[in-house]
Amino acid sequence: MHTTPSARGASLSHEPDHPLIRTAGQGKGTRMSGTDLACSTGLTENSLYRYDDWLLRAAAIRDGDHVLDIGCGTGGTTRAAAWLAGSGAAVGVDLSEQTLAEATRRAEETGAVTATFVPADAQVHAFETETFDVLLSRTGCTDFTDPIAAFTNLARALRPGGRVALLVWQAPSRNPWYAELTTGATPSLDVPGAFAFADPARVAHILTSAGFHTPECESLQELIQVGPGVDYRSAAWLVTTRKPA
Numbered sequence: 039m040h041t042t043p044s045a046r047g048a049s050l051s052h053e054p055d056h057p058l059i060r061t062a063g064q065g066k067g068t069r070m071s072g073t074d075l076a077c078s079t080g081l082t083e084n085s086l087y088r089y090d091d092w093l094l095r096a097a098a099i100r101d102g103d104h105v106l107d108i109g110c111g112t113g114g115t116t117r118a119a120a121w122l123a124g125s126g127a128a129v130g131v132d133l134s135e136q137t138l139a140e141a142t143r144r145a146e147e148t149g150a151v152t153a154t155f156v157p158a159d160a161q162v163h164a165f166e167t168e169t170f171d172v173l174l175s176r177t178g179c180t181d182f183t184d185p186i187a188a189f190t191n192l193a194r195a196l197r198p199g200g201r202v203a204l205l206v207w208q209a210p211s212r213n214p215w216y217a218e219l220t221t222g223a224t225p226s227l228d229v230p231g232a233f234a235f236a237d238p239a240r241v242a243h244i245l246t247s248a249g250f251h252t253p254e255c256e257s258l259q260e261l262i263q264v265g266p267g268v269d270y271r272s273a274a275w276l277v278t279t280r281k282p283a
C-alpha cells in the first residue's frame with residue numbers, strides 16, 4: 039500500500055533504527071553508509087522485489103544458462119536466476135564478504151544449490167572468458183569508478199551474443215525516496231553512486247564503448263517497500279543490450 043507523504047514521515051520518524059536512515063559513522067557504531075547497510079542486511083533485496091519480474095523477463099534466462107549477477111547483495115536475483123537457469127547456474131559477485139555470507143545463508147535456506155557467490159570487485163575481477171550467457175544487475179553496477187573499463191571486463195566474461203539486463207535508477211527528481219531515506223547529499227549523474235546510470239545517453243556511451251550493442255532503456259515505475267506499509271514511488275530504467283555475436 040502506498041502511504042501519504044505525511045504518513046511516511048510519521049512512520050519513519052518513529053523508526054530511528056531503520057537501517058536505511060542511519061548515517062555513516064552513527065548509530066550502533068556502524069561506519070557503513072545507510073545504503074551499504076541496507077544492501078548487506080537484505081533490506082534492499084526485500085525492498086526492490088517488485089522490479090524482479092521486469093528484470094528477469096528481460097534477461098530471458100533459459101534452462102542451462104550461466105548467469106552472472108553483478109553487485110548481487112544478499113542474492114535475491116541470483117537465487118531467482120539460478121532457478122530459471124535450471125540445469126545451468128547463477129553466480130553472484132559482490133565486494134562485501136559480509137553481504138555474501140548472508141547471500142549464502144539465504145541460498146542454503148531456500149535450497150538454491152546452483153546459486154554461488156564470489157567476493158570480488160566486478161570491475162577488475164578476472165572472470166573466465168566467455169563463460170556467461172547472461173549478465174544481470176539490480177542496482178549493483180552504479181558504483182563503478184570506471185564504468186567503461188568495468189563493462190569491458192564484464193563483456194569479456196560474456197559469450198558472443200550474450201544478453202545484458204540491468205535495473206538502474208532514473209534521476210533523483212523521479213526518486214524522492216533517496217533524499218528522504220538517506221542522509222548524504224544527492225549524488226550527481228556522472229559520478230559513481232545511485233544515479234550514475236540515470237542518463238540514458240551516458241548509459242549508451244558506457245555500454246557501446248565497452249563493446250555492447252546500443253542499449254534500450256525502458257522506463258519502469260514501481261513502489262519500493264522499505265518497511266511494513268511504508269512504500270515509496272520510484273522510477274528505474276530497464277537497460278537491455280547484447281554482446282555482438
Ligand SMILES: C[S@@+](CC[C@H](N)C(=O)[O-])C[C@H]1O[C@@H](n2cnc3c(N)ncnc32)[C@H](O)[C@@H]1O
Nearest residue numbers: 077082083109110111132133159160176178181
Ligand atoms: C544497491 S546494492 C544492490 C544489491 C542487490 N543487487 C539487490 O538488488 O538487492 C549494490 C551492491 O553492489 C555492490 N557493489 C558495488 N560496487 C561493486 C563492485 N565494484 N563489484 C562488486 N560488487 C559491487 C555493493 O557491495 C552492494 O552490495
